[in-house]
Amino acid sequence: MFSSGLVGCDQSAAKDQAAVDSMQQELDELKDGFNQDAQAQLDQDGFYEADPNYIENVASTLENAANSTSSGQSKVLQDQANLLRELNTLMEPYDTALDEFTQLGGLEISTITDQSQFARRIELIAQMGGANESMDANFPRVIRLLGKIEGLSMVSTEKQVSLLAEFRQSDRVLLKAMNRYLEILDTHWNQYEEEAETGTLLFYEEVPDAIVDEMGEVMATIDTEAVRQGELQQALLDIDQP
Numbered sequence: 001m002f003s004s005g006l007v008g009c010d011q012s013a014a015k016d017q018a019a020v021d022s023m024q025q026e027l028d029e030l031k032d033g034f035n036q037d038a039q040a041q042l043d044q045d046g047f048y049e050a051d052p053n054y055i056e057n058v059a060s061t062l063e064n065a066a067n068s069t070s071s072g073q074s075k076v077l078q079d080q081a082n083l084l085r086e087l088n089t090l091m092e093p094y095d096t097a098l099d100e101f102t103q104l105g106g107l108e109i110s111t112i113t114d115q116s117q118f119a120r121r122i123e124l125i126a127q128m129g130g131a132n133e134s135m136d137a138n139f140p141r142v143i144r145l146l147g148k149i150e151g152l153s154m155v156s157t158e159k160q161v162s163l164l165a166e167f168r169q170s171d172r173v174l175l176k177a178m179n180r181y182l183e184i185l186d187t188h189w190n191q192y193e194e195e196a197e198t199g200t201l202l203f204y205e206e207v208p209d210a211i212v213d214e215m216g217e218v219m220a221t222i223d224t225e226a227v228r229q230g231e232l233q234q235a236l237l238d239i240d241q242p
Contacts, residue, residue: 020073174222
């Protein structure tokens with residue numbers, strides 16, 4: 001995904017060629033490590049949580065090479081590094097909110113020991129929703145510019161754009177379901193329990209059947225979208241495979 005697009009180009013000096021060769025070796029190592037880690041997580045868990053430092057490491061590698069090459073190549077490499085950092089900037093609000101949400105316990109009922117703890121989690125879901133829309137609006141432009149710099153085929157670039165758009169749509173559905181899940185638990189506080197052995201959510205008799213049914217649908221949606229996102233991650237990873 002982050003090839004320089006410069007290998008094989010006519011180099012104006014041996015110094016430039018050496019800098020580009022060294023950079024490409026570093027990029028290949030970073031990419032191989034990312035792909036191996038992501039695939040291992042996908043195989044084991046059905047999804048992957050990528051190294052948050054990966055894109056910055058790639059951008060730094062490009063930037064270091066830009067400082068060691070002639071002006072024309074330097075600009076191309078710096079432009080690519082800038083675009084990668086823009087991707088990181090777009091993802092940061094989502095990742096920050098998700099990290100806090102996860103640290104609080106996410107949707108795990110056992111981690112909600114007081115009714116006041118719902119508000120922050122619901123607020124974080126809203127933050128992720130806003131960040132999701134920002135990513136959806138801006139990713140296509142950045143991905144297409146990166147694809148042009150890297151010399152990727154239009155088919156490959158547009159496939160990335162399409163898959164990322166599908167992921168953002170999945171997140172819309174998932175975040176809405178997560179929000180409703182917490183809303184129902186909040187509204188019916190002290191009217192349910194989690195079965196210790198199985199983790200099954202059990203509502204007490206005073207909870208209307210319609211709410212119980214709705215919660216079943218919400219939980220099914222969460223499960224379905226989680227699987228779907230793993231599939232989309234695999235499809236994105238496969239684009240970069242030989």
